[in-house]
Structure formats: C-alpha cells, structure tokens
Amino acid sequence: xSTIDERLTPTVSLAPATPVETAPRRAARPxxxxxxxxxxxxxxxxxxxxxxxxxxxxxFPTLSAPGNISNQLSxxxxxLAVAVGQTFVLILGGIDLxxxxxxxxxxxxxxxxxxxxxxxxxxxxxxxxxxxISDKGGILAGNPNAVLIGVIVMLLLGTLIGLWNGFxxxxxxxxxxxxxxxxxIFFSALALWLTASRNVSGLxxxxxxxxxxxxxxxxxxxxxxxxxxRRDILPLxxxxxxxxxxxxxxxxxxxxxxxxxxQMFSIGTNRRASExxxxxxxxxxxxxxxxxxxxxxxxxILYSARLEIGRPSLGDGLLMDxxxxxxxxxxxxxxxKGSIKGTFFGVAFFVLLLNILNAMKLSxxxxxxxxxxxxxxxxxLDITRTRLINREARS
Amino acid sequence: MFNKLxxxxxxxxxxxxxxxxxxxxxxxDGMTICFGFQDLETEFWVAGHKAITETLRGQxxxxxxxxxxxxxxxxxxxxxxxxxxxxxxxxxxxxxGDSAVTIIGEAQxxxxxxxxxxxxxNDRSKGITVVADNVSATEQAVEFIAQKALAKWEATGxxxxxxIVVGALQDTNAIGRREGFFNVINRYNEKYPGMFAEPxxxxxxxxxxxxxxxxxxxxxxxxxxxxxxxxxxxLFPTIRxxxxxxxxxxxxxxxxxxxxxxxxxxATACMLIEQGYVDATGVQNLFYEAELTMNRLLQAIEExxxxxxxxLLDPGFALTAGNFIWQSDDMWGCKLxxxxxxxx
Numbered sequence: 001x002s003t004i005d006e007r008l009t010p011t012v013s014l015a016p017a018t019p020v021e022t023a024p025r026r027a028a029r030p031x032x033x034x035x036x037x038x039x040x041x042x043x044x045x046x047x048x049x050x051x052x053x054x055x056x057x058x059x060f061p062t063l064s065a066p067g068n069i070s071n072q073l074s075x076x077x078x079x080l081a082v083a084v085g086q087t088f089v090l091i092l093g094g095i096d097l098x099x100x101x102x103x104x105x106x107x108x109x110x111x112x113x114x115x116x117x118x119x120x121x122x123x124x125x126x127x128x129x130x131x132x133i134s135d136k137g138g139i140l141a142g143n144p145n146a147v148l149i150g151v152i153v154m155l156l157l158g159t160l161i162g163l164w165n166g167f168x169x170x171x172x173x174x175x176x177x178x179x180x181x182x183x184x185i186f187f188s189a190l191a192l193w194l195t196a197s198r199n200v201s202g203l204x205x206x207x208x209x210x211x212x213x214x215x216x217x218x219x220x221x222x223x224x225x226x227x228x229x230r231r232d233i234l235p236l237x238x239x240x241x242x243x244x245x246x247x248x249x250x251x252x253x254x255x256x257x258x259x260x261x262x263q264m265f266s267i268g269t270n271r272r273a274s275e276x277x278x279x280x281x282x283x284x285x286x287x288x289x290x291x292x293x294x295x296x297x298x299x300x301i302l303y304s305a306r307l308e309i310g311r312p313s314l315g316d317g318l319l320m321d322x323x324x325x326x327x328x329x330x331x332x333x334x335x336x337k338g339s340i341k342g343t344f345f346g347v348a349f350f351v352l353l354l355n356i357l358n359a360m361k362l363s364x365x366x367x368x369x370x371x372x373x374x375x376x377x378x379x380x381l382d383i384t385r386t387r388l389i390n391r392e393a394r395s
Numbered sequence: 396m397f398n399k400l401x402x403x404x405x406x407x408x409x410x411x412x413x414x415x416x417x418x419x420x421x422x423x424d425g426m427t428i429c430f431g432f433q434d435l436e437t438e439f440w441v442a443g444h445k446a447i448t449e450t451l452r453g454q455x456x457x458x459x460x461x462x463x464x465x466x467x468x469x470x471x472x473x474x475x476x477x478x479x480x481x482x483x484x485x486x487x488x489x490x491x492g493d494s495a496v497t498i499i500g501e502a503q504x505x506x507x508x509x510x511x512x513x514x515x516x517n518d519r520s521k522g523i524t525v526v527a528d529n530v531s532a533t534e535q536a537v538e539f540i541a542q543k544a545l546a547k548w549e550a551t552g553x554x555x556x557x558x559i560v561v562g563a564l565q566d567t568n569a570i571g572r573r574e575g576f577f578n579v580i581n582r583y584n585e586k587y588p589g590m591f592a593e594p595x596x597x598x599x600x601x602x603x604x605x606x607x608x609x610x611x612x613x614x615x616x617x618x619x620x621x622x623x624x625x626x627x628x629x630l631f632p633t634i635r636x637x638x639x640x641x642x643x644x645x646x647x648x649x650x651x652x653x654x655x656x657x658x659x660x661x662a663t664a665c666m667l668i669e670q671g672y673v674d675a676t677g678v679q680n681l682f683y684e685a686e687l688t689m690n691r692l693l694q695a696i697e698e699x700x701x702x703x704x705x706x707l708l709d710p711g712f713a714l715t716a717g718n719f720i721w722q723s724d725d726m727w728g729c730k731l732x733x734x735x736x737x738x739x
Binding site for chain 2: 065122197199201309311314358368
C-alpha cells in the first residue's frame with residue numbers, strides 16, 4: 001500500500017511502507033504471524049479473490065470455464081476505469097458521488113454529437129433539436145473524424161465537471177459530499193432533459209469498437225470440426241482492456257512515482273499540515289476531481305460503446321460498485337491510503353462476487369445486500385489493518 | 396523485487412490458472428434456456444415470469460433466471476454469462492428497445508437463438524419478437540371512453556380535458572400506446588371539432604413514484620381533467636391516490652367520475668372495472684404471448700436455427716364495462732383476480 005511521504009509531511013503520523021518483519025511475538029506464534037502478514041499484505045484481496053474463485057469453482061464449474069473468465073474480465077474494464085478516479089478522490093479523503101451522473105451526461109452528449117440517425121418524433125422535444133441535432137443525426141454525423149472529436153468532447157466534458165467539483169470544494173470550502181451530490185442530481189437531470197429521456201442509438205461502428213473490439217482472441221479446446229463456433233472464440237486482449245489498464249497503469253504511476261501523488265497522500269492524511277509544509281492543497285484537490293471526472297468519462301465511453309447507445313441513466317446504481325471496489329481494494333474512506341493495484345484487485349473481487357452470486361441464482365435484492373455487507377466487512381478490515389500497522393510501527 | 400508474499404501470490408495465481416485449465420465443464424444433457432428479465436414489480440411481469448418459467452420447467456427444461464433490476468448494461472452482462480454457460484436459447488424482457496437490439500446482436504453473434512417477450516426491440520428484423528399490438532389495443536380501450544365523452548360533450552358543450560400517463564418512451568410499447576391514444580383523440584376532434592381540449596401528457600418512465608409526482612402536479616394545474624388514459628394498469632393505484640383526495644375517484648354514474656382507461660389487463664384493472672371506477676382496459680393476452688414465445692424458441696432450437704427472425708403479434712382486445720360480463724374470462728388479470736391474487 002502506498003503511504004504518505006515522510007519528507008513532505010513530517011508532522012503527520014506515518015505508517016510503514018511494508019509490514020515490519022521482525023516482531024518477536026510473531027516468531028513465537030508463526031501461524032498467527034503468517035495470518036497477520038497476509039492480512040497486512042498489499043495482496044490480501046488478491047489472495048481472497050483466488051481462494052474465493054477456487055472454492056466457488058468447485059460448486060459452480062461454469063465459473064472456471066474459459067468463456068466465463070473472458071466474460072468476467074470484459075466486465076471488469078469499464079468499472080476499473082471509473083474506480084481509478086474514485087480511488088484518487090478517496091485518497092484525498094473526499095468522495096465523488098457525481099461520477100455516475102458524469103457518465104450519464106458524457107454518454108448522451110458524446111452520442112448526440114456523433115449519432116448518425118435520430119428519430120424526429122422521439123427527439124424533437126430535446127432542447128438541442130434543430131441546433132446540434134436533427135433528423136440527419138448529430139452535428140458530427142458524416143464527419144470522418146466524428147469519433148475522435150466525440151471522444152475528445154466526452155473526455156473534456158467529464159474533466160470540466162470534475163474540475164468544477166474541485167473548484168467548488170476548494171473555493172467555497174464546501175464538503176465534497178455536498179458538492180458532488182448536487183452535481184450528481186444536476187447532471188443526471190440535465191442528461192434526461194437533453195435527450196428527453198431517450199436513449200441515443202445509431203452510433204458509428206468505429207466508436208462501438210472502443211467498447212467491444214478485440215485485438216487478440218483465443219480458442220481453447222480441440223479442433224474437431226472444420227469451423228469453430230463463434231461463441232467459442234474468446235476475446236482476450238480488447239480495446240476496453242487496453243484503455244482501462246492503460247489508465248490504471250498511469251494512475252498507479254502518478255500515485256507512486258510522482259510528487260503529485262505524494263502530495264495527494266499528504267493531503268489525504270492531514271491537509272492542513274500538508275499546506276503548512278508547502279503542498280498546494282487547492283490545486284491538487286481540483287486536479288484530482290478533474291481526473292475523477294476524466295475517468296468517469298472514459299468509463300462512459302466503454303459502457304456506451306458496448307451497449308451501443310448513449311444512455312441518460314447510464315451508471316444508475318453503479319456508485320456502490322465503484323466505491324466498493326476501491327474500499328475492498330484497501331483504499332481508506334478516511335483518506336491518505338490506497339493504491340490502484342489494490343483497486344484493481346477490488347474490482348476483480350467485486351466482479352467475481354457478482355458472478356458467484358448470479359451463479360447462486362439469488363435475487364438482485366439479496367445480491368445488493370450481500371455487496372453492501374462485503375463493503376462493510378472491507379471497511380472493518382481496513383480499520384483492523386490500520387490498527388495492526390500502527391501497533392507494529394510502535395513496537 | 397519479489398518478497399516472500401509476492402512469491403506466494405505468483406504461486407497462487409499459477410495454481411488458479413492451472414485449475415482453470417484442468418476443470419472441464421461438463422456438458423449439460425438436457426436443454427437449458429436462459430431467461431433474463433428486468434423486474435417483477437407489476438402484476439403483468441409477475442404473471443408473465445410465472446407462465447414462462449413454470450411451462451418450461453414443466454417440460455423438463457432447465458431455466459437459468461437473471462434479473463437485471465432495470466439495468467440494461469447488467470442485462471447485457473447476464474446474457475453474456477448465459478452465452479458463456481452454453482445455453483441452448485435465450486428469452487429476454489429487455490429494459491428498452493435500444494438495449495434489446497444490442498443484446499439480440501450479442502446472442503446471434505454467438506449462434507444462440509433469442510426471443511424477446513412483450514417489450515420489442517427498436518429493430519424488429521432480428522430475433523423472435525412477441526409483442527402485443529399496442530396501438531390497436533389502446534385504440535379499442537380509448538374508443539370506448541371517447542364514446543362516453545362524446546355523449547357528455549354533446550350534453551354539456553364543455554370540451555373534454557384528456558390526460559395521458561405515458562410510459563418510458565425508449566420502450567416501443569409506450570410509443571405504441573401513446574400513438575393509439577392520440578389516434579382516437581385526433582379522429583374525434585376531426586369529426587367533432589372542439590370536443591377534446593389539448594391533451595395533457597404526464598411522464599411516468601414506468602415508475603410509480605415518478606408518475607405520482609408528475610400526476611399530482613398535472614392535476615393540481617388542471618383540476619378539470621375528466622378523461623384519463625394510463626399506458627399501464629399498474630398505475631391505477633397511483634392515479635387513485637391523486638384523484639381520491641380531490642373527490643374525483645368515484646364510480647360511473649357519479650357526476651365527478653373521470654372516464655378512465657388503461658392497458659395490460661391486470662387483476663387490479665379487472666377489479667376496478669367490476670367496481671365501476673375504471674371504464675375500460677386494453678388487454679394483452681399474456682398467456683398466449685408466453686406460449687408463442689416458448690413454442691417459437693423451442694422450435695428454432697429443435698431445427699438448429701440459430702438466428703430465427705420473426706415478429707409474432709398478439710392482437711389484444713379491450714375489456715370494457717360494456718362487455719365485462721361475457722369477456723372478462725378471456726382476460727388474464729381477471730383469472731388472477733378470481734384466484735385471489737389481490738388477496739395475497
């Protein structure tokens with residue numbers, strides 16, 4: 001787990017970068033010591049995911065079928081993209097409730113720009129009808145660079161909304177919860193208003209590739225017939241994979257290898273002490289919220305492209321998954337602690353959990369309740385881990 | 396740099412991957428159908444879900460049920476999960492006509508036949524689509540109350556003030572029902588100029604809370620509404636909660652009675668027509684639609700047709716206060732009502 005840099009904020013209490021290895025008590029009790037080491041490890045959630053997977057596969061063999069694994073991996077990428085941004089915000093000690101509405105608004109705005117057809121009786125109630133959209137589609141319909149421009153517009157819009165959130169938090173000293181809650185309500189409503197509650201379909205093929213295009217596909221099994229069924233050809237490396245993993249790697253790099261990342265941990269641990277030490281708190285906060293908006297827009301691109309529509313309610317009900325994945329991955333809700341690596345494991349755990357709950361044929365209400373309980377357990381584990389780390393640091 | 400724990404991780408990852416490669420998925424002997432639906436909040440969907448699952452299981456077919464809880468992206472993931480499990484066929488009730496197109500494409504790309512029950516895709520050229528003729532069923536129901544409205548207008552000379560509670564207009568069912576309503580209103584206004592005032596449209600988004608808020612606002616602004624059509628019967632309790640405090644939820648014969656029609660043919664509508672509060676409802680023949688869906692899908696599976704494309708129409712009919720005595724037995728909601736569905 002990445003932690004605050006000592007040189008930047010000597011006034012705040014520090015957690016060790018790695019667990020202390022030489023506690024005498026641990027030597028006396030090797031099993032307990034091992035369990036403690038596992039619990040404190042950066043890879044704790046990965047171990048849990050693997051154990052969970054192996055045990056569940058014994059009861060539900062389809063879980064370990066290559067097709068299912070490929071499918072679950074494809075479910076991970078859009079969630080990972082948006083969870084990366086949320087992790088950044090949580091490390092600051094904030095929260096971004098507006099991510100789902102940023103997904104919705106960027107989804108419909110991008111789609112309205114690039115759509116190639118629009119049904120007049122359906123869309124003529126949109127305030128954009130006759131200006132940005134018409135029965136010939138969006139303003140970029142037919143433009144050879146439509147997808148590129150549309151994607152840039154989506155990313156810019158997401159970033160600007162995030163920047164606004166950061167500005168409101170720092171400038172007006174408002175609570176992140178309140179600012180992002182208002183943004184969530186406002187931009188959700190705006191997305192519905194712009195589209196008159198309709199989905200925007202007719203998106204260009206090049207855009208759809210971003211959500212489901214394969215780069216490398218694989219086939220497992222003997223070649224018994226001259227032709228392989230299409231369902232047996234599994235996507236392995238896809239555009240969403242490249243985009244989400246690229247974003248995650250960039251995020252991890254920023255967190256662990258840049259001054260900016262260290263400043264984030266510093267602010268998350270103690271903003272006041274950090275600013276006294278020369279960390280530009282407001283600037284860092286604004287940029288982090290902008291990045292969160294950017295990540296939400298990336299996720300909106302992936303979700304919209306795979307669903308083949310711009311959807312004004314895109315992201316509805318996803319907030320628990322986003323925050324949950326980050327928290328399960330070890331990001332502290334109190335700030336100052338977290339990593340993209342952990343969030344990656346958290347997303348994998350969350351997707352696997354959903355896969356298993358579906359395999360158990362539980363109702364969606366039970367599934368949501370279980371997800372909530374798992375997040376609660378993760379938060380409690382985080383408290384336990386922090387206590388253990390502090391105790392070891394003292395000893 | 397690999398420390399001890401990193402090495403454990405590596406070993407565990409390798410073991411898990413090995414296990415994945417070793418575990419062979421046993422082929423299922425019988426037929427498996429994946430049934431993905433959105434929610435079961437209304438009587439129509441509860442009855443439809445029951446009809447499909449019980450009939451399929453009765454034939455010895457394994458049914459994998461997935462509830463996407465009104466999230467089309469989740470439904471797409473679930474259908475992909477079904478495909479990965481190698482099901483023989485898929486039946487879906489999609490959230491909207493747009494996502495249905497994507498989901499059908501996903502199933503057909505994997506060579507799995509798919510049928511859409513009652514909520515049709517915007518592009519009906521792909522997949523098996525079983526759908527009620529919403530325009531016709533609505534027209535029949537609204538025609539019945541329009542005739543009563545004509546008599547009232549001729550007696551009083553006061554224009555009738557109509558209101559329609561529309562569904563989520565991403566759903567072609569909602570579009571068809573709205574179209575049917577306006578067809579009747581326009582037809583009467585052409586024949587009897589000035590009979591109907593400008594209709595008031597209230598958005599429900601197929602959500603009772605949204606409908607309640609919007610209907611409250613609309614009736615407060617237009618207390619003289621006397622002609623109401625709801626795009627789904629499941630909203631009658633919501634309508635009642637708005638009209639009753641205003642003294643407008645009264646049976647036929649009372650001067651404050653609002654002429655009311657709906658669509659679906661559920662148990663509540665049956666009861667309300669019997670009690671005289673509601674005048675008519677357009678009926679979707681639910682059991683017939685469920686049977687059509689299953690039979691056509693099973694036929695495609697048997698024939699090895701992986702991409703059956705066909706639209707199967709349920710013509711529907713209107714149950715009215717006028718034909719209730721002899722036609723209520725044909726309505727699925729009345730069967731449920733008489734079986735005590737509303738007492739549960």
